[in-house]
Amino acid sequence: MKHKENNFVIAFYNLENFFDTHDDPHTLDDDFTPSGRKEWSESRFRKKSKKLARTISLIGGEYSSEVPVLVGVAEVENELALDSILHTKSLEEVNYDYVHFESPDERGIDTALIYHKSHFEVLDAETIPLMLTNGNGDRDYTRDILYVHGKLHQEEIHVFVNHWPSRRDGSDETKHKRIKAAETVLAKIETLPEENPNCIVMGDFNDDPNSESIQRIMASEQFVNPMQQLLSPKSGSANYKGQWSLFDQIIISHSFLNFEKGTHSFKKAKIFAPKFLKEWKGKYKGNPFRTFVGKKYLGGYSDHFPVYIVLRENR
Structure with missing residues (x-):
């Protein structure tokens, strides 16, 4: 279809506790084992792999004839879990690979970039630790960026995949952690050699577009947040106690608003x-x-919907 030509999708998806079934003695993953509290069996694991793979294969299909070229994911335990998604029927024919590092998160859930x-060609990749301390002055281990x-x-583009500290202990009580995460991303961007680098900052920020942490990124005046208008x-x-949030966002640098040949320009952002x-009946x-x-x-997919942007390659 003519209108899909040269359009490419970049997505982010929180996979909701996507653990394998094995007990890792170094992390708090005991619930997600066959004998654990959630009775996380091989059959449940395989079903979820297929569901996530099918979802990824369909994201943005109305705008591009290709599956997404980049998919940032959060809440994935390890490479075994990532491999199980990529080796399902929906995705096994796609030339996908991923970048993943083990992070120090206590539960053992990480971020990754499927590409x-x-x-897309990876030139370099690293984790950026988020250095936080708890009330006792000890390190508070959380997901790396x-x-x-x-x-x-x-x-050339620079992609940051984030899963910022949760609001579990209260949004105000934990706000400083997410502001620190925003500052950590900006500090890395300042070290990049280009004058106006093409940056994509995506993730589950555990904050909405208007929250102070996201506004800290916007205050650098390098970015536009195309997700801003999607929250209502x-x-x-995601929905918690009847309230919609847009913690999942993809923020892009101003450089994606140009139309020069050989660049990519922003077309649209969607949930x-x-x-x-979706839940199809009842109060939810x-x-x-x-x-x-x-x-x-x-037996569903995730407690988050994926979000995505469409970029047009200017040829």
Whole structure:
């Protein structure tokens, strides 16, 4: 289809506690084992792998004839879990690979970047530790920020995949941690050699577009947040106690607003929320169809909808 030519999708997806079934003695993953509290069996693991793979294969399909060229993910335990997604029927024919590092998160959940090798070449990758301390002055171990420098077609870009500290102990009480995460991303960007680097900052920020942490990034005046207008009382990427949030966002540098040959320009931003990803009846109708509620197994996809942007390659 003519309108899909030269359009490419970049997505972010929080996979909701996507653990393998093995007990890692170094992390708090005991719930997600066959004998654990959630009775996380091989069969449940395989079903979820297939569901996540199918979802990824369909993101942005109405705008591009290709599967997403980049997919940042959060809440994935390890390479075994990533491999299980990429080796399912929906994705095994796609030339996908990924960048993943083990992070010091106590539960053992990490971020990763899945990339399409026919469109993206990794030049460099590293983790950026988020140095936080708790009330006793000891290090508060949380997810690292994943940084990947690569070439999308012929254009160099810098991708940051984030899963910022949660609000579990209260949004005000934990706000400083997410502000520190924003400052950590900006500090890395300042070290990049280019004058106006092409940056994509994506993730589950555990904050909305108007929160202080995200506004800290926007105050650098290097970025636009195309997700800003997607949050409303009736829509978002996750729903908690009847309230929509848009913690999942993809923020892009101003450089994606040009139309020079050989560059990529921003077209649109969307939440991917087709019917199959939603609860279809009852009081939670329309919410993300999740895998678990507490320890009750629902067999859904994730408690977050994926979000994505469409870029056009200027040829």
